[in-house]
Amino acid sequence: MRTIAFSVLIFFNLLLLQLQAQTKKYVIHTVAFYNVENLFDTINNPTIRDDEWTPKGSRHWTSQRYFKKLENLARVMSEIGMPENPNPPTFIGCAEIENRGVLEDLIKQPKLIDKEFGIIHFDSPDHRGIDVALLFQKKYFKPVTYSNIPLIIYKKPIVSATDTIENKKRRVFTRDQLLVTGFLDGEEINIIVNHWPSRSGGEQKSSPFREAAGALNRKIIDSLQRINPNAKVITMGDFNDGPYNKSVKVALGAKADKNDVSEYGMYNPFEDMAKRGMGTIAYRDWWDVFDQILVSQSLIKSDFNSFQFWKAGIFNKSYLIQNSGKYKGYPLRHAETEVGFSDHFPVYIYLIKEKM
Template sequence: MAAHHIAFWNVENLFDVEDSPRRSDKLQRALGRELAGWNQAQLDAKIAQLAWIIRQLNDGAGPDLLGVCEVENAHVLGLLRDALAPLGRDYRIAHADTADQRGIDVAFLYDGARYAIRDGETFSHFVMRRTATRDLFQVNLRTKPSDRLLVVIGNHWPSRSGGQAESAAYRAIAGETLAYFHERIRQIHGKDVAVLAMGDFNDEPFDPSLSDYALAERQAQKVLNAHTPRLLNLMWPTVGAALGTHYYNNHANVLDQFLVSKGLLTGASGFGARTGSVRVEQFPEMVDAGDYPDPIRFGRGDDANLGGYSDHYPISVVIDEDD
């Protein structure tokens, strides 16, 4: 039986440099002075900090598949991939530019020795909103050498800026979008297809965007017995342990989550999620020394902390594949 170690991390504003020629004039105007002082030295330091943590995942072997969000473009993803070279893996990039008003995207780094992506098997699912937001990014991975299908969907749902309640409708739309494409994937690939949704949902497992709109359940039996496509949210034990992936006003928030399909619970897909393997990866150097275990932010520009990492912790899960 082969084990797949999968991680996700909101890497917090991994932007290209302030005056990058790879940025459109429109995006440069939208960002304004947000990137003032964000130079190559700071970007290199940020990449080094992120890579240091990623290289420690999976007991020092690095993840087989890493989902990330808040990355601006393929260039910074390439820098991150190159910084992971000491792992000796053949990391490749799956990424699509979106219309997000801040230019930040969802992407994947995957080990080419373990996965392949056929032509035409990456999809950006547009989330309807008055102002541009990130798409849901679907990648149909084929595992090597079995050629089994593992569908992964990266998410970075609209933020809570302006108020959690005031912005809740946007995340409800994102939840409906995820549920819709989960159903479409089952129609195309069969009801036992392995689907793993991951990301920064900007809501917690008990919020309506996930429970009512994305149809993400707390109990596996509800997923197994439901007539409509449902997902099991693997983060509920983390909620019960009062362990956050993100901290705000000294509250632990579980915003980063893994959701798995029925096919990953029954094993009928050829894969089985180890539901108890989920971890919030809090390496000691990432944790603030204050009263609450906040992640140490890197920031940017004049406020950059070169010893920081991100305002989110990575999360990880293990999925087994039949021989």
């Protein structure tokens, strides 16, 4: 009888603990990144290479097509993170946008306008004129400082420090890294938005450029952590490399396992997805995870009294996927006969903290 009574007591204690856990409530915010692929307006800018994205250009980029693209992107952005979080992302990092104007048109779309997104954007030195930016819901996040940090890389090694003219000729002009610091519901958060150099010329030949981007990213994170050892840092973007490449694993120092993340280290939840064959972009039937969101060690602790990383995902709903033809199964992008979405799937993470 004592054994039965003891077992019943344990059962009810466990049930009580479970019920207590179920009563806990959390604040949740979605953090997303989306390479929106060539979000150009229809106006020809003589200072950048946008001629094809005009009504008379090779893409026949008319106002009708432009606004259809905006409508498509707004639908995606309004749904990222559902159903766990019915509210659209609090933060959306963007890549391949032409200028601030296209973002202003985007956040005025019916599916986004009531969320009152703010915009942080700088023009980059990229020859095509494509930039990175951060959209944020102003009722939740208050930016304090933001800056664009240039990536200085060269086609060939520098021979002489005084060879100024030759250095300028050798420079590869690519996207800046955007650093934003502010307060999310009163808690300081640092966000870096990236679009690292492409694989033009081949993966191996161009790898040093992305390794340099990873090193710059690490330098930015180090500078934040020197000011505040407990700085909460999120770095996101299209890295043009997978989670296993040197730019991410070595230069940035990302870890796939939370238990391997040391103090001041970075955790990459997307490496496990890559190992399981998931992807954000496809090329010649090979999937890879170029789009990633990494978080600092300070965001993977078990104390939910402040914002912490919960989980991550790739937003690849069926309407974002090509359902026929040569590229069946690929992300549904723009074509002559159809205005699609992007050649990338968006990615996202959740930040949560217990309601007090």
